[in-house]
């Protein structure tokens with residue numbers, strides 16, 4: 001039992017990587033031939049060949065009476081759905097994300113930061129809190145992200161290569177986010193405004209992701225399997241692909257499926273907070289990002305619609321209207337601070353909403 005993995009000091013290796021202020025892209029550009037242990041994912045793609053099931057598509061131009069059940073059906077089953085006819089130029093925003101990440105290192109390095117500075121950071125975000133590192137990994141995704149906490153950020157400080165396009169995207173995505181919150185709320189039978197008033201969806205986080213090509217793509221993951229913390233997430237991606245979701249229910253339960261690339265669509269997925277608040281009516285489904293290529297980089301843009309952090313007064317939990325004798329509350333109440341602390345403690349890939357389950361009667 002003395003293999004290299006056991007003696008590898010993750011914390012020291014991560015500290016060294018942090019001190020170098022390098023991003024994954026810089027590693028690739030330095031001519032790296034093999035993947036450093038920090039990035040090696042334990043699971044292999046081959047173990048879970050993707051099935052050919054597809055994720056639903058919802059046409060936003062449909063009348064409300066048709067739209068509400070379609071959104072609800074997707075959120076209750078797959079937890080992921082494409083939306084079409086959203087009227088947003090997502091391609092321009094994703095191209096801008098790529099343009100920033102492909103700037104010369106000397107220009108990008110001015111933005112490098114592990115901790116958020118005035119709501120912005122630009123680095124590779126480890127799966128776990130640096131203080132909670134345990135075991136051999138995976139420690140780092142094969143990805144670098146410019147992250148913007150919108151409540152705290154001055155958008156005027158966004159890099160010039162992507163700023164204007166992202167500001168425009170955010171203006172449009174705000175409308176779509178509000179619409180989606182109302183649709184999801186309405187379908188729960190609690191009225192269109194209930195989710196917003198219960199959760200105060202103000203803590204938005206925008207993640208501008210870049211997955212560089214990898215010399216050994218099968219040994220890394222752009223993101224390990226995880227569920228999102230948000231109420232829901234809206235994702236725009238380019239034409240490279242690599243996102244997979246787990247099938248939820250049915251004959252193929254637990255299998256992986258490739259999210260197909262449908263040009264012009266945005267992808268919406270249910271996050272953990274919505275799962276808890278909906279008392280498990282909606283499902284936050286596990287997903288991950290595979291790195292496919294030693295040649296091509298992938299860019300994506302995720303906006304996480306998160307409840308505001310409202311201290312101890314902002315208690316969240318299953319909406320009382322959704323609690324019945326037949327379906328008692330499945331989760332206890334919690335604050336967003338408690339929820340995010342729990343996610344950080346367990347790590348992005350290991351957190352489960354089961355940590356908030358109400359104890360089952362003995």
Ligand SMILES: O=C(O)CCC(=O)C(=O)O
Pocket residue numbers: 207209223228235237243287288289300301302
């Ligand atoms: O880049 C993607 O396709 C998905 C990223 C993702 O799942 C996340 O950031 O939570």
Ligand SMILES: [Fe+2]
Pocket residue numbers: 226227228287
């Ligand atoms: Fe995600």
